[in-house]
Amino acid sequence: MRYLPLTQPDRDAMLEVIGAASIDDLFVDVPEAARLSGAIHGLPNHASELAVERHMTALARQNTVAGEVPFFLGAGAYRHHVPASVDHLIQRGEFLTAYTPYQPEIAQGTLQMLFEFQTQVARLLGTDVANASMYDGSTACWEAIGMARRITRKSKAILSGGLHPHYVSVAKTMAKYTGDTLETATPQLTADTDIDTLIASIDAETSCVVVQYPDILGRIADLTPLADACHAHKALLIAVVTEPVALGAIRSPGEMDADIVVGEGQSIGVGLQFGGPYVGLMGCKEKYIRQMPGRFCGETVDANGKRGFVLTLSTREQHIRREKATSNICTNSGLCALAFSIHMTLLGEAGLRRLAGINHAGACRAADRLAQVPGVELVTQSFFNEFTLKLPTEARPVVRTLADRGILAGVSLGRLYPDEAGLANGLIVAVTETTTAEDVETLAAALEEVLA
Amino acid sequence: MSRYFTEDHEWVDVDGDIGTVGISEYAQGQLGDIVFVDVPEDGKALSKGDEAAVVESVKAASDVYSPVSGNVLEGNTALADDPSLVNSDAEGEGWFFKITLSDPSELETLMDETAYEAFVAKL
Amino acid sequence: MSINQSGWRPKMTAANGNDAAPTFTGNRALMLEEALIFEIGDTSTTGVDFAEGDVAGSRLGDLSRKAPIGLAGLSEPETIRHYTRLSRQNYAIDLGLFPLGSCTMKHNPRLNEKVARLPGFADVHPLQPVDTVQGALGVINELAVWLIELTGMHGVAMSPKAGAHGELCGILCIKAALEKRGEGHRKVVLVPESAHGTNPATAAFAGFMVEDIPATADGRVDTDALKARLGPDVAAVMITNPNTCGLFERDLKAISDAVHDAGGYVYCDGANFNAIVGRVRPGDLGVDAMHINLHKTFSTPHGGGGPGSGPVVLSEALSPFGPLPFTARMADGHIQLIEEETAGDDHPDTFGRMTAFHGQMGMFTRALTYILSHGADGLRQVAEDAVLNANYVLRSLEGTLDAPFAASGPCMHEAIFSDANLAEGFSTLDVAKGLIDEGFHPMTVYFPLVVHGAMLVEPTETESKAALDQFIGALRSVAERAKAGDTALKSAPHFAPRARLDETLAARKPVLVWKEPPLAQAAE
Known part of the structure; x- marks a missing residue:
């Protein structure tokens, strides 16, 4: 087997050193009854690279590839162009096959990268500090709710109706076991966000308000009044950003005084990958760092006075604090954080702002065109690169029909909210720099046909 | 004023009904470089043995238990800026919090300085 | 600017x-x-x-970035x-042996990287209509089948994002099962002292009280103490097998039976599955839930700290409570995605969703490629060579370094040493830093906590005998220096970037x- 370097003479020589007659002697502690005598049921023996690649390629071919069709899906995962350098660099073995940097003297590459990543993320989110990544946006969102509970010592969280329904589901799952109370809502197919409703519902028991920006329907609104209302009740404002490219065009939640900002970093550097691995972004005000989950990289000096970096504030974490840790997270999303950081370095501020501008301009043009389709109404008025249409009929079957024609038209609200009849006609459409004018025209023309 | 110790290496100085609490010189030596101290909020009610504070070195976090019952008068804010005070002067400037004793008879269960020294010598 | x-x-x-x-x-x-x-x-x-062109924004309201x-x-x-x-x-597996105990730093095959980057896997959106992602769902389903077969379990939850997330998944299944039985009052989870820190952190997160179970002198769980503690308040036992001292928990089946008799469940931390893959099925030992770190046993790259992937295999008793979403292969071969919408009919007891989408697809493709490459014979050889390599290290160095459990019999995939016979003032840390100068990443140090100054060496099966011999020589040399009181070790490393x-x-x-x-x- 090509990945196993020991030869039979090696094994024999090693057994002799050990003083064992056979490999089985090394498994004496495994009770007889627990030993598997035969092979794994149904699993063939080892296979060549060629054979395995053939099998996997056949599976891959059964999927419709986003880049090969007119493609308009968003709702928490976005298709952006990732420069070729990114994938080249993350495949360098010294990054790809390194471990968590617990031995800093021989892990400065990963550590410096994490320090740069934390700085990039904090600046992008508008927070004082950021951690070295979480699993993804949805789990980061949940962790932020738990963090707010620890900081405020209150446990009622109010979740905006504009928060991604899967993020809400994750929070609901966890809240069942932590005793948090969640107030949730479903979005309305209107141009306005639910910020006024949220402000009205904050009371003395509220630990935090969780609001997505831009929200699930693509809407954006100033968070400042919401932050003020939270702070008046000693509650925290948690902002969730599922499309970080947006922050190249619009003010960051931190600038609007959000206390904790979490995000899904997939848009920058990380491909769609059918949902994972992604990279959770998490930043907060400096005064809350001791309640943050996850790893931090910090600057220090070595014994010779040279600048260097180490993992720090580890006493918050499970390997030291065990049952009193801020979270049980251990492995995070290091390589995706690297991809994010490289892509962000290539973009720089100028590139990110240009990229955001292209996304927004394309989305505006697409919204105008699609709103001309008879019976189609543009719900979202203020948006970045994603907007919601109201079709004259249920959107879900329309999406399926268009998929059969080789067009991935967007995410129907029926898929995300199957129990909400009032949302069934909604279709979320995302437009990025990868979307061409022809793609938009193809979608518009197909919609006209299907809806006619 | 008299000083008492616990088996968990806290000390308390008692002056009237006010106690000043910290960790012993021996404890700071065991912990190594202290990097962070979390002291209790003013007014917090503590029972003897409650977790009152947390003291952290780079690789360890330890709970500090209140040696007596009472209400916290104040935490030592100087430790936030300079936690190394616990290393340099554990039984002086490195105090953690002051507490109003609700039951001075609890002091009888604690060790005096001589007893504590003997206790540490056996560890 | x-x-x-x-x-x-x-x-x-x-x-x-x-x-x-x-x-x-x-x-x-x-x-x-x-x-x-x-x-x-x-x-x-x-x-x-x-591309050139006008990008004037027009619909940002008053939020335009200034x-x-x-x-x-x-x-x-x-x-x-x-x-x-x-x-x-950075040090990396590609540069040399990476003996981190409990971390399973093995070679990362590049075919896996190539496959994960096929556009049919890498460029697919998680919310595409299911008819357009049958191959992606097929990967999840096929990997699930093999994980179930390899562990002898009944079901598997694929969505957890890493080992600790998988632990949480398993513990939440247990909590849901207890509540369904009306026994939500069982609040205690028993965790051996030698456990990974994630175990107590996970149990505490789910609202359980954690109680330590001591180890015996030979490095295993104290079965008598454990059995004595079982009772109507105990929800579960979390056991790592092979354990973090590198030893197989011989009594696990008996422990499982006792836990089940007492109405509790057995969670197994599968971090060390590499030692037994293809040779022992946890399902045969009475385990109810076990996470599998795809980034350990199934060689998906660690990437400097992630991403991982932590599918959780489940017993028949716990499978109904597993999280959403999951895949199900229909009689006609079509693969269905079971989400909130359809769960009500088919999976009413699910504890809910743990992450936004379907889990770490990019890791699934790599792990499946790995499993198919090795096949049944190769996987068994993985466990055998991993155990052989660890025992070779143990027996080659037990005369130099203190090996606290050397007399307990063969180790499994990792060998444990301690700082007991180093010179006064020298510690495990000095040995670790000395190894850096020899061109090796140090072993896991100061873990597990049950051994003072622990050094936990896991060579894995992808090291040649020559590589092992060089590592053994280097560790022996550094250990001898630490025993002789060579003060240069106290300031090691001297040749590292820092x-x-x-x-x-x-x-x-x-x-x-x-x-x-x-x-x-x-x-x-």
């Missing part, structure tokens, strides 16, 4: 106490120093070219050089993001 307006650069040549012959740049031939992107880049540089963000950009050549230079300051770093300073005055230096420094 320049971010770093002062023009300040870190002084690479400053304070190099060890450097006999300082260089102008601070570099030492191939050992190249690299400043931060914020020190070498600026906000007007970009390494990406975009203030600068402060993100440094580099051209493409500078970017490649920056990260290439950084990469060279000497020992001041972790106290980092923790006392945390600097977690780069800030522009004061302009005054430019004048220095």
Whole structure:
């Protein structure tokens, strides 16, 4: 087997050193009854690279590839162009096959990268500090709710109706076991966000308000009044950003005084990958760092006075604090954080702002065109690169029909909210720099046909 | 004023009904470089043995238990800026919090300085 | 605009106490120093070219960004050089043996990387209509089948994002099962002292009280103490098998039976599954839930700290409570995605969703490729060679280093040593740092907590005998120096990109993001 370097003479020589007659002697502690005598049921023996690649390629071919069709899906995962350098660099073995940097003297590459990543993320989110990544946006969102509970010592969280329904589901799952109370809502197919409703519902028991920006329907609104209302009740404002490219065009939640900002970093550097691995972004005000989950990289000096970096504030974490840790997270999303950081370095501020501008301009043009389709109404008025249409009929079957024609038209609200009849006609459409004018025209023309 | 110790290496100085609490010189030596101290909020009610504070070195976090019952008068804010005070002067400037004793008879269960020294010598 | 307006650069040549012959740049031939992107880049540089055209925004309301963000950009050549230079300051499996106990740092096959990047897997959106992603769902389903077969369990939850997330999944299944039985009052989870820190952290998160179970002198769980503690308040036992001392828990089946008799469940931490894959099925030992770190046993790359993937195999008793979403293969071969919408009919007892989408697809493709490459015979050989290599290290070094459980019989996939026979004033840390100078990543140190000054060595099956011999020679040499009191070890490493770093300073005055230096420094 090509990945196993020991030869039979090696094994024999090693057994002799050990003083064992056979490999089985090394498994004496495994009770007889627990030993598997035969092979794994149904699993063939080892296979060549060629054979395995053939099998996997056949599976891959059964999927419709986003880049090969007119493609308009968003709702928490976005298709952006990732420069070729990114994938080249993350495949360098010294990054790809390194471990968590617990031995800093021989892990400065990963550590410096994490320090740069934390700085990039904090600046992008508008927070004082950021951690070295979480699993993804949805789990980061949940962790932020738990963090707010620890900081405020209150446990009622109010979740905006504009928060991604899967993020809400994750929070609901966890809240069942932590005793948090969640107030949730479903979005309305209107141009306005639910910020006024949220402000009205904050009371003395509220630990935090969780609001997505831009929200699930693509809407954006100033968070400042919401932050003020939270702070008046000693509650925290948690902002969730599922499309970080947006922050190249619009003010960051931190600038609007959000206390904790979490995000899904997939848009920058990380491909769609059918949902994972992604990279959770998490930043907060400096005064809350001791309640943050996850790893931090910090600057220090070595014994010779040279600048260097180490993992720090580890006493918050499970390997030291065990049952009193801020979270049980251990492995995070290091390589995706690297991809994010490289892509962000290539973009720089100028590139990110240009990229955001292209996304927004394309989305505006697409919204105008699609709103001309008879019976189609543009719900979202203020948006970045994603907007919601109201079709004259249920959107879900329309999406399926268009998929059969080789067009991935967007995410129907029926898929995300199957129990909400009032949302069934909604279709979320995302437009990025990868979307061409022809793609938009193809979608518009197909919609006209299907809806006619 | 008299000083008492616990088996968990806290000390308390008692002056009237006010106690000043910290960790012993021996404890700071065991912990190594202290990097962070979390002291209790003013007014917090503590029972003897409650977790009152947390003291952290780079690789360890330890709970500090209140040696007596009472209400916290104040935490030592100087430790936030300079936690190394616990290393340099554990039984002086490195105090953690002051507490109003609700039951001075609890002091009888604690060790005096001589007893504590003997206790540490056996560890 | 320049971010770093002062023009300040870190002084690479400053304070190099060890450097006999300082260089102008601070570099030492191939050992190249690299400043931060914020020190070498600026906000007007970009390494990406975009299409021309008007991008005037019109629908941002009053939220249009006014203030600068402060993100440094580099051209493409500078970017490649920056990260290439950084990469060279890392140790990695590709460079040498990586003996981190409990972490299973094995070779990462490149076929797996190639497959994961096939557009049919890499460029697919998680919310595409299920008819357009049958191959992706097929990967999840096929991997699930093999994980179930390899563990002898009944079901598997694929969505957990890493080992600790998987632990949480398993514990939440247990909690849901207890509540369904009306026994939500069972609040205690028993965890051996030698457990990974994630175990108690996970149980505590789910609202359980954690109680330690002691170990016996031979490094295993104290079965009598454990059985004595069982009762109507115990929800579950979390056991690692093979355990973190590198030993197989011989009594696990008996423990499982006792736990089940007492109405509890058995959670097995599968971090060390590499030792038994293809030879032992946890399902045959009475385990109810076990997470599998795909980034350990199934070789998906660690990537400097992630991403991982932590599918959880479940017993028949716990499978109904597993999380959403999951896949189900229909009679006609079509694969269905069971989400909230359809769960009500088919999976009413699910505890809910743990993450936004379907789990770590990019890791699933790699792990499935790995499993198919090895096949049934190869996987069994993996466990055998991993155990053989660890025992070879143990027996080659037990005469040099204290090996606390050497008399307990063969170890499994990892060998444990302690600092017991080092010279006065020398510790495990010094041995670890000395190994760095020998060109090796140190072993896991100070874990498990049940062994004082523990050194946990896991060579894995992908090391040749020659590589093991060199490692053994290096560790023996460093250990002999530590036993002889060689003070040079106290300041090791001497040849790494950095000497020992001041972790106290980092923790006392945390600097977690780069800030522009004061302009005054430019004048220095």
